Amino acid sequence: xxxxxxxxxxxxxxxxxxxxxxxxxxxxxxxxxxxxxxxxxxxxxxxxxxxxxxxxxxxxxxxxxxxxxxxxxxxxxxxxxxxxxxxxxxxxxxxxxxxxxxxxxxxxxxxxx
Amino acid sequence: xxxxxxxxxxxxxxxxxxxxxxxxxxxxxxxxxxxxxxxxxxxxxxxxxxxxxxxxxxxxxxxxxxxxxxxxxxxxxxxxxxxxxxxxxxxxxxxxxxxxxxxxxxxxxxxxx
Numbered sequence: 662x663x664x665x666x667x668x669x670x671x672x673x674x675x676x677x678x679x680x681x682x683x684x685x686x687x688x689x690x691x692x693x694x695x696x697x698x699x700x701x702x703x704x705x706x707x708x709x710x711x712x713x714x715x716x717x718x719x720x721x722x723x724x725x726x727x728x729x730x731x732x733x734x735x736x737x738x739x740x741x742x743x744x745x746x747x748x749x750x751x752x753x754x755x756x757x758x759x760x761x762x763x764x765x766x767x768x769x770x771x772x773x774x
Numbered sequence: 775x776x777x778x779x780x781x782x783x784x785x786x787x788x789x790x791x792x793x794x795x796x797x798x799x800x801x802x803x804x805x806x807x808x809x810x811x812x813x814x815x816x817x818x819x820x821x822x823x824x825x826x827x828x829x830x831x832x833x834x835x836x837x838x839x840x841x842x843x844x845x846x847x848x849x850x851x852x853x854x855x856x857x858x859x860x861x862x863x864x865x866x867x868x869x870x871x872x873x874x875x876x877x878x879x880x881x882x883x884x885x886x887x
Contacts, residue, residue: 765817
């Protein structure tokens, strides 16, 4: 079972470049999430999709857009990357009730220079 | 405004002893609390959870305690093993609404032989 798959694992961007982080889950989960992890800040929610066809902003959505392509896939796009977006990005999915716990992908380490 | 706080960035414990990780929260609407464990270059993995209607939940060597009046929870690991060395995140969610997880900053636990 692959669980949650994120691509790419590493990426270096120049300021102003754009890119899309891909996430796919094979557990038939309804809800999917994008978090970023920064030192001393924990995991902060960027965007989430409670179910297919819906997306909502989280705690730190500025500079990002998302697409819930289908039930399996949830992508995160940086339209014009900034050094402040240097971070480790995690995608997660869940059954729909957060108390069941999330399943996380292994992360994408993004550096913006 | 940090709704979930882990005030100890790091903790060092001798193998075989008890590890106690602490977490405080400010939002009285939180209904479920979870602990995640994270190894380097991997995504967080679910460890144990507790509902607000309970004050203790045990799973093998791991026990989570919840003190609602103090808005405090703790994770006890007994006995501590070298493989427990990781970063531990506490997280909280509301039963109603979008059921997003709010994470603390994390505590790096090191188990010394």
